[in-house]
Amino acid sequence: MWRESPAVRRFLLASVGYGALVSLAAIAGSVLLAALVAGVISDPSTRTVAHWAPLLAGLAAVWVLHALAQWRQARLSQRGASAAIADLAARVLESVTARDPRLIAEQRDAATTVVIDGLDGLRPYFTAYLPALFQAVILTPAALVVMACFDLPATLIVLVALPLIPLFMVLIGLATRDRSAAALTAMTTLRARMLDLIAGIPTLVSLGRAAGPADRIAELGAAHRRSAMATLRIAFLSTLVLELLATFGVALVAVSVGLRLVYGEVTLVAGLTALLLAPDVFWPLRRVGVEFHAAQDGQTAAEAAFALIDGAEPAPAGIARAQAAGARIELDGLSVEGRDGAAPAGLSGVIEPGRVTVLTGPNGAGKSTTLTVLAGLTRPDAGTVTVAGVPVTELAPEPWWAQLSWLPQRPVLIPGTVTENLELFGPLTDVESACAAAGFDAVLAELPDGGDTVLGPGGAGLSLGQRQRLGLARTLGSRAPLLLLDEPTAHLDAGTEARVLTALGERARAGATVVVVGHRRPVLDCADTVIEVASHARR
Template identity: 60%
Template sequence: MRRHLAATAGCGVIITGAAIACAVVLAHLLAGIITDPATRSLGHWSVTLWVLLTLWGIRVLAQWAQARLSQRAATAAIADLNRRLLTGVTGLSPRELAARRDEAAVLVTRGLDGLRPYYTRYLPTAVQAVILTPAAVVVMALYDLQSAVIVMIALPLVPLFMVLIGLVTAERSAASLMAMGTLQSRLLDLISGIPTLRAIGRAEGPEHRITELAAAHRRSTMATLRITFLSSLVLELLATLGVALVAVSVGLRLVFGDVELASALTALLLAPEVFWPLRRVGAEFHAAQDGKTAQAKAYALLNETATPPDGSLISTSKSSIRFDAVSVAGRNGDAPQRLSAAVEPGTVTVLTGPNGAGKSTALYALLGLVSPTSGQVLVGENDVRTLDLRHWWSQIAWLPQRPAFVPGTVRENLELFGPLADLDDACRQAGFDDVITSLPDGLDTVLGRDGTGLSLGQRQRLALARLFGAKRSILLLDEPTAHLDDAREEHVLRSIRKAAREGAAVLVIGHREVIRAVGDHVIEIGGEVRVTH
């Protein structure tokens, strides 16, 4: 942005110099033609006309360069802010992300695009006002001091009304952004819930609420536009009155012979140049206000989601993991509630219990994605919250209930989080090798969104192959045998036992007796914690 401001200021200096020079040259050209009939020929003024055309050309080129640089700066600034915002938001815990999802979605998809008018129109115009207006007043004073005094008296009224109108517009912009965010979140919730609404026969109900929200957003937008039009009218009226006062003063003094024609025309031609940047600033301020409001909210969100300083780096290959009276507050109380358990290297620990008891939340706490309300998760003697999370995650292989898949080949999905130590062996351990042989293009078979092209069981085995091939010292598996038949379930459980015998600390979430049987330790959580060896 420093380079952009410097380039914008440089173009502004060139535009200012060309504009003032054009006014002076044109005034002397007209004065000469009017006062000296003998010079009324094209040949006499050919050099002056070429100078005038050159100045106009320089001004046009400088304005084009300023607009081009502003577009590039706007694109770069918006992209950078979007990247930082996405990085900050996606680094939040699941609960914090859910709380800020709607606000972040509005800012990234639409809100920050409002910054483009700020960078491309408002900022160059503001720079131009700082350079052109004072320079034009100074040159006007050199030719006609009285006109400069009149302009100096009328000029402060423009920024005064700009400030008063801007205060009202800022509130309107914030209200408009809030209405847009509410409407978008309602739409997202409605779209995601359409299958459920259709299943229970309520698909035709929520559109009335959406209509009401859309009407509220429309009213807010129209109120902002009304203020914009009225403020533009006020600023144009003030500027027009200022130029009219200069014209009346110059005209009266010309009649009485108190001023030369060239000086009078110079003052008259420079008067619009004095007011023009300020009129543009007032007009562009409203166009940029929505973007500025979104930018302020983005920076506030970035401050809330600032990444904490890097924690300690530890190796977990021989470290035990302990849940020390861990409780995490939820909608219906703590889940888990005072969970105390240990996960040792070389063993399989099974976490079981009723739905909603906090089994998956315990994994989130172990991963550092959720902070316990009380208690702590220890890796060796270190609290997970003090670790460098990226280094900590590099030692963990995690299979969530809904594994991640991207549109692409099977190979790309297997290596989604990095190359596998032994792809063939990983596929054999997960029972995915027979799936590969059945696919038309093997590992190069293209999958759609969320693994479309594979059955649920095949997707589960693909995710398991990705986990086994990572060769991490900690394995976290949430319902690893979901969607698998008995034979494949037994095969996967043997592979889990094999990974533990090779030294990995394995934590499995499961309900079925066959999963409980594979554990060296079974931890039942619910109302109270019960550990079975």
């Protein structure tokens, strides 16, 4: 995180500075308090406020500095945590979504868990664990040095007891790390199952199998609960062990100082200073051990995030340019490898401008994948796709994407108004004509606020067919010279389907290149060119 995030670097440097102030104030407060108490006890004649006013003022100033430094460090930790979480989540999303759609599908569940739930665990890491760690690095050695200046025997006792705390911290940390990794894995699996279940609820209900996955979800939930409880047990037991060790170390110092005070082997000032500094030696290490458990989940999520960021580099972007308007697109032996083999396999054909080209074939043949290759999102494993003689893989992404309009099987809809979703990818040439061609004008008339109606995530508020019409209106109203449509009439009635296909034909006659994935008879009848897409299963 230090290497990858500027926000983390700024936070760490500032946090170290405030940690040094907190340590300095803690040591100075112990020394001044010991001097004050020893002076009052040793010399009864000086028991007046006026005599000790300078020392009292200095002690108050040190305590105020200590409180202000801690408060400022806590605020800085919260800001640093928010900035680091936002930065890391953005990098995960940017890295994952920039990859081939095939990889996105494989990494979707892991990325969702890390971004939504996992990275929130970094907040205790920044607000509690790192400040405690800095205190241990700064305060513990500094307190030992000052203690040695006042009482060397007490310092030797602390040095004997002190290594026990890091030793037990390492042993406990190893067990906690495995438990945190197991908990994150269980949460990822549970979330993936829940997302798949929610997505398939309509199908399960229609088949009368809605209650089928309930037992499996319950098993996964129980596994996650057992993992979380095991982590909590380790956390509570380790806290008890660390508290006992720290208490034991301070008690040894107290006994040693008390005995040597009785025999006159140490002055009261030196003994009290050593006794007050002893907790400052053990406390930072004990706090590191306690906060380690709260931070371990976030650290595990951060490791998963960096694995997603560094897992696979995006394909190198091209720099060539080509005009889609009036361009001839040629498919020559196009093959894209999937889990079950090549789909498409050896696809060849010509997509002419001003014509409607339909890609047809059985399910899983690679029709949708062909569209992603045309869009420059998927790199072919064999063969080429050229636009006016320029391979798609060599085209600069942004200029090429600006020339096409892609309608996937499920149109992308965002929370916002209907108008904002219609113009999501840019203003439309004629909104009314596009809505009429897609049959969305009737939907607008039924909405309570028309184009100002607010939709929820994923187009909540509209039915599946209405969402399809909205996506079609957005595509038909686009100025792009290349239209890519994946099963555009799958959720439409016969009348609306005929209107959409007529509008696509008109766009083609106006000079646009229209590529449609479909297998329904009306779609095939409207085609000027039909290209058969086939796959090749792996043996």
